[in-house]
Amino acid sequence: MDKISTFISTYFDWFYITVPGTVDIIEILILSFFIYRIMLWFKQSRAWTLLKGIVMIVLFTAIAAMFQFNTILYLLKNAFSVGIIAVVILFQPEFRRGLEQLGRKKLINYIIRDGEDDGVISEKTIYELVKTAQVLSANRTGALIVIENEVALGEYIDTGIPIDAVVTNQLLLNIFEHNTPLHDGAVIIRKNRVVSATCYLPLSANDSINKELGTRHRAGIGISEVSDSMTLIVSEETGSISIAQGGELFRNLDSEGVRSHLQTLCKEYNGRKSHRSSGVRPVKRRKRVVVENKNKASRKEADENEK
Known part of the structure; x- marks a missing residue:
C-alpha cells in the first residue's frame, strides 16, 4: 500500500x-x-x-x-x-x-482606450480624399498626404504638429493652402483621422526615379519604401495627382484612379486580416520602382528612362 x-x-x-x-x-x-x-x-x-x-x-x-x-x-x-x-x-x-x-x-x-481594428480608412474618408485631390489639382496646390497602414509611423508623426481631427475635405484644403503655417511637409492619416501635419519624411535614394520629380515625390516614394503606407501626392507645378506605395509611383491619376488605389488599399488590408485569422499567409508583391501613367505609351517611356 x-x-x-x-x-x-x-x-x-x-x-x-x-x-x-x-x-x-x-x-x-x-x-x-x-x-x-x-x-x-x-x-x-x-x-x-x-x-x-x-x-x-x-x-x-x-x-x-x-x-x-x-x-x-x-x-x-x-x-x-x-x-x-x-x-x-x-x-x-x-x-x-x-x-x-x-x-x-x-x-x-x-x-x-480602445485598441479595436477599424481598418485603414473608411469609404467616407476615401470620398474626402478624392474630393480634396480634385480641388488641389485644379488649383495647382502642392500636397503630401500619407495614409498609415499596418506599419506604425509614430516616429514620423512626432516630427509634425499634432492635429487629431476627422478627415474632411475642408480641413485638408485649409492645411495645404499657400502661406498657412501647416502647408509645408506631409499630413499623416491614421484610421480616418488626421493625426499630424508638417511632418518630415525620408527621401528616396533610388537613382532610377525620374529626374523631373521633385522633393515632394521623392518623399512620397521614400516613406513607401520603409513602410506599407500609401501616399497621395499633388504636384504644385503641374497639378498632377500621383500615388506612392511599396516603392512604386503611379502618376497622372484621375479621380477614379485615386479612388481605385485607396479602395485597393482597404481590400488588401482586409485580405491580410482574414488570412491571418484563417492561418493562411498571403503572397507578398515583389518590391520595385515603377513610374506609371494613364497613357500606356508614357509608361513605356518611363521604363526606358529608368534603364
Missing part, C-alpha cells in the same frame, strides 16, 4: 491543480493588462520588428539547447548582455517616447 501511495505521489502530483485565490486572480489580471499594453506599444513603434527578431532568437536558442549545441549556446550566452545594451541604445527614442506618453495620459483614459 505504501508503494502505491509513493508511486501516485511521485508521478501524479502534477495532476492536482491549485485553485487560485482572489489575490492570484488580481495579479494575473494586472500582469495581463501590462503585457497587453506593452505588446500594443511595441506594435505601434519600430520596436515591433525588434520584438519579432527577439522571438526568433529565443526559438533558435531553444532549438540549440534541445540538441545540445554547446558552442552556439556559449556564443549566445556571451552575446546576451551586449545585446541588451545595444537594444537600449538603438531604441532609446522609442523607450523614451513610450514613457513620456505614459506620463502624459490619464490612467483611466489609458486603460479604457
Whole structure:
C-alpha cells in the first residue's frame, strides 16, 4: 500500500491543480493588462520588428539547447548582455517616447482606450480624399498626404504638429493652402483621422526615379519604401495627382484612379486580416520602382528612362 501511495505521489502530483485565490486572480489580471499594453506599444513603434527578431532568437536558442549545441549556446550566452545594451541604445527614442506618453495620459483614459481594428480608412474618408485631390489639382496646390497602414509611423508623426481631427475635405484644403503655417511637409492619416501635419519624411535614394520629380515625390516614394503606407501626392507645378506605395509611383491619376488605389488599399488590408485569422499567409508583391501613367505609351517611356 505504501508503494502505491509513493508511486501516485511521485508521478501524479502534477495532476492536482491549485485553485487560485482572489489575490492570484488580481495579479494575473494586472500582469495581463501590462503585457497587453506593452505588446500594443511595441506594435505601434519600430520596436515591433525588434520584438519579432527577439522571438526568433529565443526559438533558435531553444532549438540549440534541445540538441545540445554547446558552442552556439556559449556564443549566445556571451552575446546576451551586449545585446541588451545595444537594444537600449538603438531604441532609446522609442523607450523614451513610450514613457513620456505614459506620463502624459490619464490612467483611466489609458486603460479604457480602445485598441479595436477599424481598418485603414473608411469609404467616407476615401470620398474626402478624392474630393480634396480634385480641388488641389485644379488649383495647382502642392500636397503630401500619407495614409498609415499596418506599419506604425509614430516616429514620423512626432516630427509634425499634432492635429487629431476627422478627415474632411475642408480641413485638408485649409492645411495645404499657400502661406498657412501647416502647408509645408506631409499630413499623416491614421484610421480616418488626421493625426499630424508638417511632418518630415525620408527621401528616396533610388537613382532610377525620374529626374523631373521633385522633393515632394521623392518623399512620397521614400516613406513607401520603409513602410506599407500609401501616399497621395499633388504636384504644385503641374497639378498632377500621383500615388506612392511599396516603392512604386503611379502618376497622372484621375479621380477614379485615386479612388481605385485607396479602395485597393482597404481590400488588401482586409485580405491580410482574414488570412491571418484563417492561418493562411498571403503572397507578398515583389518590391520595385515603377513610374506609371494613364497613357500606356508614357509608361513605356518611363521604363526606358529608368534603364
